[in-house]
Amino acid sequence: MSTEHPVTPATAVIRTARAADLDDVTRVLAEAFAEDPVLAGFVPAGPRKRERLALLFAALLRSGPLPAGTVDVAVDARGGILGAAVWEAPGRVPTHGILRQAPTFLRAL
Template structure:
């Protein structure tokens, strides 16, 4: 059985490792950290996700981790941004030294450029935002990603709030559609990547199945 719980500060390093492994080949983040896939890129991603996890989302309780019942090992993690949270890099300025280890000032400028494009495509209506979600390679196919999404969306539905994300692959979009997301439009302006925006309306605005 897969259990999903809010991450504790002690999970920060493990969550960063899980996400760095999961996103090594992601085209959006390749434009941030630079360089070919391999150990150097994964190290840069580790610094990037270490900064992300230790900033606003972890303090706000919006980082979720998935584990097997009776096992403390983190199999997957999801980083969400709540409505009204500081956008973009603003919420991560306290982690500036760690961000600079991604690829120095040049990497920080690339990250800011990518973030500006993503922010420009986000809906103006306040919403929950799935920033990142990743699963260990050894745990893929076990339903970990679906469990992470479902757990947070249950809370989102409890608030009758909408949610938004970007997805880079058809496989992931199929998963998100099963959880009520619909495709909006491609995100244009990113080097080497064109993820698709996906929106999930509040529970009260979604069509009620007949019966």
């Protein structure tokens, strides 16, 4: 005897990230890019690799995309962040934001 369970699709909502999402977004990005060969050249393997990647992504997000509203997150029904997309608006280079975050970038690397 089998019991049937209705199959319901997983749903996620896409929204603009908020400042309060920073820690969760950096954690998700650090996990997603932990084995990325390009980032391995900047943040080598070691016991603090994910922590350093999270610091790097936090500096990146604070340097322009998060304040500009160009970080989108996929959020589950409970509000957990499943993924993130970071982009820059055309014609915008956040030079001043990058300079402000330079100490954090250096600590991460």
